[in-house]
Amino acid sequence: MFKKLFHNPIECKSKHYVEGKIHPEIRVGVCRISLTNGEQIDLYDTTGLYGDANHTIDIERGLPPARSRWQEGEFRTQLSLARRGVITPEMEYAAIREGVEAEFVRAKIAKGEAILPCNRNHPEAEPMVIGRDFLVKINSNIGNSALGSSIEEEVEKALWSIKWGADTVMDLSTGANIHQTREAILRNTPVPIGTVPLYQALEKVDGVVENLSWEVYRETLIEQCRQGVDYFTIHAGLLREFVPMALKRVTGIVSRGGSIMAKWMEHHAAQNFLYTNFNEICEICADYDVALSLGDGLRPGSIADANDQAQYGELKILGELTLKAWEYDVQVIIEGPGHVPMHLIEDNMVKQREWCHGAPFYTLGPLVSDIGAGYDHITSAIGGAMIGWMGTAMLCYVTTKEHLALPNKDDVREGVVTFKLAAHAADIAKGNRSALARDLAMSRARYDFRWADQFNLSLDPERARRMHYEMVGNSDADYCGMCGPHFCAMRITKSIK
Numbered sequence: 001m002f003k004k005l006f007h008n009p010i011e012c013k014s015k016h017y018v019e020g021k022i023h024p025e026i027r028v029g030v031c032r033i034s035l036t037n038g039e040q041i042d043l044y045d046t047t048g049l050y051g052d053a054n055h056t057i058d059i060e061r062g063l064p065p066a067r068s069r070w071q072e073g074e075f076r077t078q079l080s081l082a083r084r085g086v087i088t089p090e091m092e093y094a095a096i097r098e099g100v101e102a103e104f105v106r107a108k109i110a111k112g113e114a115i116l117p118c119n120r121n122h123p124e125a126e127p128m129v130i131g132r133d134f135l136v137k138i139n140s141n142i143g144n145s146a147l148g149s150s151i152e153e154e155v156e157k158a159l160w161s162i163k164w165g166a167d168t169v170m171d172l173s174t175g176a177n178i179h180q181t182r183e184a185i186l187r188n189t190p191v192p193i194g195t196v197p198l199y200q201a202l203e204k205v206d207g208v209v210e211n212l213s214w215e216v217y218r219e220t221l222i223e224q225c226r227q228g229v230d231y232f233t234i235h236a237g238l239l240r241e242f243v244p245m246a247l248k249r250v251t252g253i254v255s256r257g258g259s260i261m262a263k264w265m266e267h268h269a270a271q272n273f274l275y276t277n278f279n280e281i282c283e284i285c286a287d288y289d290v291a292l293s294l295g296d297g298l299r300p301g302s303i304a305d306a307n308d309q310a311q312y313g314e315l316k317i318l319g320e321l322t323l324k325a326w327e328y329d330v331q332v333i334i335e336g337p338g339h340v341p342m343h344l345i346e347d348n349m350v351k352q353r354e355w356c357h358g359a360p361f362y363t364l365g366p367l368v369s370d371i372g373a374g375y376d377h378i379t380s381a382i383g384g385a386m387i388g389w390m391g392t393a394m395l396c397y398v399t400t401k402e403h404l405a406l407p408n409k410d411d412v413r414e415g416v417v418t419f420k421l422a423a424h425a426a427d428i429a430k431g432n433r434s435a436l437a438r439d440l441a442m443s444r445a446r447y448d449f450r451w452a453d454q455f456n457l458s459l460d461p462e463r464a465r466r467m468h469y470e471m472v473g474n475s476d477a478d479y480c481g482m483c484g485p486h487f488c489a490m491r492i493t494k495s496i497k
C-alpha cells in the first residue's frame, strides 16, 4: 500500500464538496482555501474527490468508482446525449468544476467544440471538459519505458502528476506488463487516461513494424476500450503521400506513432490502415465512449520544419476524419504543434480552427526554439502559453529532459507546474474569472505580506514556502529576502500611506 502519495499540496486547504442541482447525486471535490483575512477561494482540484491530506492509495483495491451508476438504459456517448439536449451528470459535474452553467457544457459538446472523455469502463475518472471556452488543461505523459519499470512506480508517477495539477495522463508504456500496468493506472486515477494503442499493438508483434496489421491493432483497441481507456491517439491522418515530404525535412518524422506508420506503409506499399479502417475505429470507440485524439504523426521536430506541407497536409486530413467521427457520435480532439517559432504559432491555430470544424486543439508545446536542451520545459511553455491564449484547449507538458534523458519525479513536478503556469497565463489572457480571481487574491496577499496565503495560492506552495523560510525564516515579516527590510518597496509605499 502507498501511504500519503496522493495528497493535495495546499497546506491550509480543506477539501470542500459541491452538490449538483440538476443531478443531486453528484458531489464535486474542490479545493477551498481559507485565507487569513477571512476570505475564501475555491480552486479547481485535479485530485477530485480523493485528494485530501489523509487519503491513502491501496493499489490492489483501487479508487471507489465516482460515477458507476449514472447512465441508465441504452448506452450513448456524451456527444450523442448532448446532441439530444440531455444534460448528463458528467456534464453538470464538469460545469461545477469550471464554474459555468451545465447547459453551456452540453451545448459545447453538442457542437464538437468540447469533449468530456469518460469511457464507460473507467468509472474512477471524474468528469472534466476540454475545449477552448473552458480552463486550459494540461496532460502529463508517463510510461514504463520512461521513469521506471514497476507497476507501483507507474501508478506513483500518475498520482504525482495529478497532485501537481495534471488534468489528464497519457500512459505511453511500451515494455513488459503493459496490460497490467495500464490496469493499475486506470483503477487508481481520478482523471481521464489516454494511450497510443499502436505501441501495444507493436509489442504484440515483437516490435517488428512490418508485422503489424489491422487485425492486431483492432484487437488491441478493443482490449483497451474494455479496460477503460478514455482517449486514444490514433495516427490516421498520416497518409502515404505525405511520407516523401517528411523525409526531405531537417528532422524527418519525430512522432513515434508517425514513424511506425510511415515505415509500415513504405514496406507494404499500402495506405495507412488506420485511415482505411477509420469507420470501424469509430464504431468501436462509440460503444465505450472513448474519445479520439487525432494524432499529428507529422508534427515538426525543428523550427525549420514548422508549418510545412507535410504537417498541414496531415492537419487537413484530421479535419476530414473529425467529421467522420462525429457521424458516429464519437468525441474528437486534434493533436498539433511540436517545434514552432513564435511568429508561426498563430497560423497553426487559425488553420486548425478552419480545417477541423471547431474541434478542440491539443498541442505539444510548441517549443519556440531548438536550442533549449536542458530547459525545454521553458521553450515549450512559452509556445504553450501563446497557443493556449489563441484557443488551444489542452497542452501536453514537456520536461527539462526533453531530447536528452528519461525524466525523474522532480522533472515531472517541474514540467507539470511549468505547464500549469502556461495554461493559467492563457486563462488570464482569455479573461477567465476564476483565474483572474486567484491572481487578484495573490496580489492582495503579497501587498499585505500574508505569507501563508501567498504560499497557498501559488502553484507550488512547498517550493515557495521553502524559499521564503530559507532566507527570512519568519512568517510575520513585512519584507522578503529579495530587497530586505530597509529597501522593501512595498513596505516603503505603505509607510507613505
Ligand code: SF4
Binding pocket: 478, 479, 480, 481, 482, 483, 484, 485, 487, 488, 489, 490, 491
Ligand atoms: S522586499 Fe522587495 S521583492 Fe520582497 S516583498 Fe518587498 S518589494 Fe517585494
